[in-house]
Amino acid sequence: MSWLQDLRFAARSLRAHMGTTVFAVGTLALGLGAAVAIYAIVDAVLLRELPYPDADRLVQVDELAGDGHAMRVAWPNYADLSAGLAVIEAASYYAAVSGPLTRGGAMQRATTVYAGGDFFRVLGVSAELGRTFDARTRERVVVVSHGLWQGLLQGRADVLGSALSIDGEPATIIGVMPPTFAFPEKAAAWVPFTDDPGSSRSAHNWSMLARLRKDAPLAEARLAASALAASLSRQYGEQTDAAGFDLVPLRDALAAPVRQPLLLLAAGTAFLLLIAVTNAANLLLALNASRSRELAVRAALGASGLRIARQVFLEGLLIATVAGVAALGLAMLSIRLLVHGGEVQLPRLGEIVVGPAALVFVMVAALSIAVVTTLAVLGSRRRRSTTLALRESARGQSPGRSQLALRAALLVGQTALTTALLVGVGLLGRSFMALLDIDPGYQAESAMTVQLSRPRTRDPDTAFDNARHFEEVIREVQALPGVESVGGVSSLPLDGGTNGAFWDGGVSDFANSPKPIGYAEFRVASGGYFAAAGIPLLAGRTFDERDRADGNHVALISAAAARATWGDADPIGRRIQFGNMDGDLRALTVIGVVGDVHESRLDRAPMGAVYVDLEQRPLAAADFNLIVRSSLGLPALAPSLRTLLEKHAGEMPYALAPLADLRSNALAERRVSLVLLAAFATIALALAVGGLYGLMAFSVGQRRHEFALRQALGADRGRVVRLVLRSGLTIGACGILAGLVLALVGSRLATSQLYGIAGNDPPTLVGVAVLLLGTLLLACLLPARRASAIAPGEALQ
Structure with missing residues (x-):
């Protein structure tokens, strides 16, 4: 009963000092709420195991260049790794691409994963409905995500065995994955990919997954991979640029892009929490200092030190508990805004929740705050006698130089x-x-981007048909009032894209080719792209009507790529071979040099780019991005542009955005x-x-x-x-x-x-x-x- 009496008295006491109480609760709630939210994110992204069986045995395999930076894996090297490393139980390679999926008259732009090897076996997952495919599958089949099944496929029970068009080619649906499966992030469909034996050992096109054997430690697997890399280097010499292989736990590989920002936020949150706790302790010390006469009278009337300590403890516990409840609410609200806000893309975003661990953390924090505050108050009171406290309070003095010193130290x-x-x-x-x-290398003012999609294909006729559709839209957009220039490119600046090696123009056998002469981003562009994007022409010319599909194939090269390849020599007229990117083995003649553009990140120097003509080399341009520059301003341009694009939406899904959004x-x-x-x-x-x-x-x-x-x-x-x-x-x-x-x-x-x-x-x-x-x-x-x-x-x- 005495505990209940003290609890009621503590509540009345805090209510009597409402200002101090509210401020202390608010301070702690902010600190605890931030800590709980960041902990939930760090736990889901960095700490928690992946939701796959024996997830600690899953690794991502990277090729390492001579300078140590990681690259994706070339298919021939994947074949040697999967066959030559006894520590690997199962392996797979995959690439995620965005493109149109069609069912009946409905079309949706989505991410399709082309997977070779034992993709689903490596991850240890099974279909919710139907089955998955494996390395032996040669039919044109597809496994779809639960979201795609419920959306484009309308959740039909008879979905298995029906057809889904992927990049214009029909595939038979054989399975539906569980709603919890999403690898890679945002994947909507998975199709089997057959072997790619004609690929070069320097064409880093594939992400590689492997499941290690139970008796194979990661360190042993890394040693075996390093030994294999040395063997391949001796065997193939300049045909391979893989100086080594690295096996990275899949959880760490997925979290790598956001690890440092999250750790930085976690450190900032820890500082804020300590500040909040320190401030709350200071407030409680001040509150107890203002009640020193009351506590002294209670001690003089026979209250034990334990009873007074319990009183102080309960007051601190009440404040911390109320703050903890408010903190949980703030944390859940913050995470909801993060998940649905779309400002930052985090891996495993759907797994971020305020779980039982957060509740335990708040309870332990509340108890700890109450204990620390109690010890601080009692420590300062132990140095003062009850008689002295009563005498000072009778004279109207505030007690406690020791309390003042403690508060100063906390401050x-x-x-x-x-x-x-x-x-x-x-x-x-x-x-x-x-x-x-x-x-960034381009001019974003008064420009809009239009993302268009056509079926991805390896058939040249279909690819030229895609190019014809893109060029038709370009002509129609150019005719809109206020449009100054319009052009397109396969990948927009700062949006990543595809990079690779290029060779001297005489090379046509990539599997047995010498070392490439340079590396660059590979872009398919129309002639008007450079004017529309505001990329300057530094030498030569851009694409025009002379560059026909049946004529001499040409290319533009950026200043950085030209400088890295030929130094100060004039690149105009040089012949290069970039056929490993689109399968077209015809040499490219450099006809112009354009300004450098940051193709992937602002904080890295431009790698350089090679641009080929859309009319000549459309195979790598299933996704095409227009840039429309207008004198009217974006709000005036958007309605007419959207009306025009709606006419083509049935065969070309589109998306609009200001160029400044890049x-x-x-x-x-x-x-x-x-x-x-x-x-x-x-x-x-x-x-x-x-x-x-x-x-x-x-x-x-x-x-x-x-x-x-x-x-x-x-x-x-x-x-x-x-x-x-x-x-x-x-x-x-x-x-x-x-x-x-x-x-x-x-x-x-x-x-x-x-x-x-x-x-x-x-x-x-x-x-x-x-x-x-x-x-x-x-x-x-x-x-x-x-x-x-x-x-x-x-x-x-």
Whole structure:
């Protein structure tokens, strides 16, 4: 019963100090909510095992270039790996491509996975309905996702055995996968792919999966793969550019692109949580300091130390519990916004949930906060006798220089964490601005992109038919009012695409070819693409009516690719062979040099690109992206453009977007990290300022008689103000110095997210220090003015 009485009393006490209680609850809720949300993301993406049987045995196999960077696998090397490594139980290769799926009169653009080997056996998954295919399958069949079955296929029970058109070719549906299966991400259909023995050992077209044998440790498998790479290098020499192979656990491979940003956010969240806990502890210390007379009277009347400790513990536990419940709600709301917002693409997005582990974390955190607060309050009270506490309270003094020292120490730690967070935000912000200053190589203003899809094919006649449809749309768009220029390309800037090696123009046997002369992105483009995208022509000419399908095949090359291949020599007239990308073995004559474009990432130098003419080489252009530049502005252009495209939608699905979205999408993950850390830092700064203000106000109240006596003995008001400011800024300066050291130590975590600046960037460090000192100075001014305004006679009386 005494516990219930103390619990009710604790609730009444907190209700009597509603302002402090609400602020403490809000502070903890923000910190705990951020921690729970980030933990749920990190757990799903980085920590949790993949939802496949014996998932720890799944590996992604990469080829390693001479400089150590990872590449996809060439098919001949896959064949040697799968056959030559005894540590592999099953292997598969696959490539995911986007294209139209058709059923009846309905068409949908979706991702199709072309998989060879034992794809489903490697993953250890089975169909929900029907069956899957394996390495022996040679029929034209397809396995569909649960989402595609429910959508385009209308959830029909008789779906097995019916036909689905993939890239214009019918395939028989033999299976439907469970709703939980989605590999690779967003895949809608899986079709078997037969062997590709004519492929070059430098054509890195395939992702490779393998399942290791139960008795084969990963380290042993890596050694065996390295030995095989050395053997292949000796056997094939310059025909292969694989200096080695790397076996990466599949979970780590999927998470690799977002690992560093997530770890950075996790570190920022941990700092915010510590700041929130520190601030809540400070508030509870202040609350108990204001009730020192009450606690002293209770002790004098016979209340045991255990009873008083229980009272303090229950108050802290109530605040932490309410904050924990609010934190769970904030975390679930944040994750819902993340999952449905579409701002950032995370692997395993559907697995991010606030689960039982989060509830346990909140409960443990609430209990820990209550215990730590109780120990801090009791530690400060143990140094003071009940008689002294009653005497000081009778004189109107606030007790506890020890409590003041403890709160000052907590505030130093809080300021240090805030400083480190602000430095991180400053570094990311300056890096983000540096990325925005990069010229992407194209002009995004007043331009719209139109993504078109036609059936993917290996048949030249069908490919030329696709090109005819694209060129027809280009002519119709060009005729729209206000359109200045229009052109198309197989992959837009900053959207990745296909890169590979190219050879001297005389090479036609890639399986036994010498070392390639260069590497570049491979793009199929129409003649108007460069003007529409604002890519400058530096030398020669672009594609025009002279470049017919039955004539001499030509190419444009970017400045970076030309420079890397031929140095300062003139590339015009050079003949190159890029047939490994589209199967066309005719040599290409370089007719022009164009400006460099960032084809994949802004923070990397352009690799360079080779552009071939759509009319001559359409095989690699099943997906074609128009860029439409208009003098009318995008809002005026969009309706007429959409009306025109609707006429072709039945045979060419389309999607519209401003060209400026390419840069925005490329920076989405960095922007989200920056915004979240900036929000954390803003909250932390507000808490630090509020904490210092509260501490200085508390200190001024405690030293009221001292300040009155100083003025009575001749000290002017300015001296009293300086005394208070010096006390507050000393605490702030100690915290800032500690925070700068902490930021320098932790800057390694943010290195991969920085561009153009170092982790010890002096302007950022100095700017954060000045900002914090100035803000903390403002927090001390009001208490200092109050101290100087104390009337000596009134206070001494």
